Amino acid sequence: MCGICGCGSTEPKQAHRFVLSQGHHHQHDHDEPDTGRLVKIEQELLGKNNAYAMQNRAYFKEHNIFVLNLVSSPGAGKTTLLVETIKALQDRVPIAVIEGDQQTEHDADRVRATGTPAVQINTGRACHLDAHGIGHALMDLGVKDNSLLAIENVGNLVCPSSFDLGEAHKVVVLSVTEGDDKPLKYPDMFHAADLMLINKTDLLPYVDFDIERCIDYARRVNPDIQIIRLSSTKGENFSAWTNWLLTQMQALA
Numbered sequence: 001m002c003g004i005c006g007c008g009s010t011e012p013k014q015a016h017r018f019v020l021s022q023g024h025h026h027q028h029d030h031d032e033p034d035t036g037r038l039v040k041i042e043q044e045l046l047g048k049n050n051a052y053a054m055q056n057r058a059y060f061k062e063h064n065i066f067v068l069n070l071v072s073s074p075g076a077g078k079t080t081l082l083v084e085t086i087k088a089l090q091d092r093v094p095i096a097v098i099e100g101d102q103q104t105e106h107d108a109d110r111v112r113a114t115g116t117p118a119v120q121i122n123t124g125r126a127c128h129l130d131a132h133g134i135g136h137a138l139m140d141l142g143v144k145d146n147s148l149l150a151i152e153n154v155g156n157l158v159c160p161s162s163f164d165l166g167e168a169h170k171v172v173v174l175s176v177t178e179g180d181d182k183p184l185k186y187p188d189m190f191h192a193a194d195l196m197l198i199n200k201t202d203l204l205p206y207v208d209f210d211i212e213r214c215i216d217y218a219r220r221v222n223p224d225i226q227i228i229r230l231s232s233t234k235g236e237n238f239s240a241w242t243n244w245l246l247t248q249m250q251a252l253a
Contacts, residue, residue, distance in 0.1 A: 049163055052131035056138070056166025063145045066249045069167035071189060073182070074155030076175040077199045079107045081232045081241075082150055086114045088242050093249070094147035098137045100129040100154045107152060117141055128159035131166055148249065157186040168252060169193075175200040176207050180214035187221045195226045197241065202231040 060067050070078050079099075086095055097118040099108040108120035119137045121129060134151065143149050151167065153160045161170075172193040174182055177200055183190040190196065196218050198211060211229065218225050228244060230237040 046162060049131050052135055053164040053166040056131055056135055059135075059138070060149075060166060060168075063143075064253060065143055065145070065147055065149050066252055067149045067151065067165070067167040068245075069151045069153060069160070069165050069170045070173060071153045071157070071160045071170055071193070072155060072173035072175075073157050073178060076155070076173045076178065077232055078152050078155075078173050079110055081173060081197070081199065082152060083110055083114060084232045084235075084238065085150070085242065085245070086111065086116050088238065089148070089245070090114065090116065092246075094144045096141050096143045096147060096149050098129075098134060098141065098149065098151045100152060102126075102154065123154055126159075127154055127156045128163050129153050129165060130163055134165045146253075148245070157182065157189045161186075161189040161192045169195060169248065171195045171197060173197045173199050174214070176203050176209040176211070178209075180210045181217060183214065183218040183221050190218050190221045190225065193222065193225060195228065195244065198227065198229045199232055201229050201236055202234040 056067075059065075070082070072078050082097060086097075089095065095116050097108070097111045097116060099105075099111065099118055099120045100123060101107060101120065102123055102125065104122070105120040108118040111118040119141045121133050121137055123129065123133075129151065138149075151165060157172075170193045172189055172195070174196060176198065179185070183196075198214065201211075204211070215227055218227065226244070228237065228240045230241055232238065
């Protein structure tokens with residue numbers, strides 16, 4: 001695994017290059033033995049990202065745009081969650097979406113089918129969105145003032161934990177079809193998140209997943225994390241999620 005971004009690359013004896021969203025690049029060599037140099041590169045990369053995130057956050061505050069950064073493993077149900085959230089709230093608040101995937105516009109197309117504007121960022125071999133790319137997408141999207149902007153990050157529980165996009169909250173989505181020990185295996189992500197959504201609860205009778213154990217593990221990593229159990233497809237306890245959203249938006253208004 002790459003020591004800088006956790007991308008999972010195993011390419012030997014050669015450098016590889018990542019295209020981060022809208023043309024932002026970083027490059028590193030997997031045979032580089034100098035750990036100090038790798039740490040310096042990582043610090044510089046994160047420092048530049050944080051500067052862009054501060055600019056994004058200032059813009060969001062000026063225009064009263066409430067921003068969520070949705071993170072999860074692949075297949076946890078982020079896009080379905082977004083689509084159902086849009087259906088529940090689109091008559092109450094303007095919504096826009098930024099989608100992050102390595103390839104295709106499939107998820108953005110699903111969002112656009114609801115009538116909601118969406119921009120797709122294809123990251124290529126990069127394993128996360130960055131604040132610089134979000135700033136460009138924001139301008140392309142033309143997000144309205146006093147609105148909700150949902151960012152669906154690349155499916156990955158490692159890289160996105162370190163990259164601030166300027167969001168109000170990171171929301172980690174964990175489905176019951178995954179292991180209940182994910183909070184312990186990927187602690188940085190659950191530590192960075194303000195809310196954990198335990199999704200696909202309608203499948204609990206059919207899978208080996210202990211919700212209480214999962215909650216205990218999450219709170220060991222992050223005692224302050226909020227937790228909502230729901231099913232996006234069946235609508236179970238979905239109002240708890242939309243009520244949380246509206247409450248958080250009112251608090252920042």
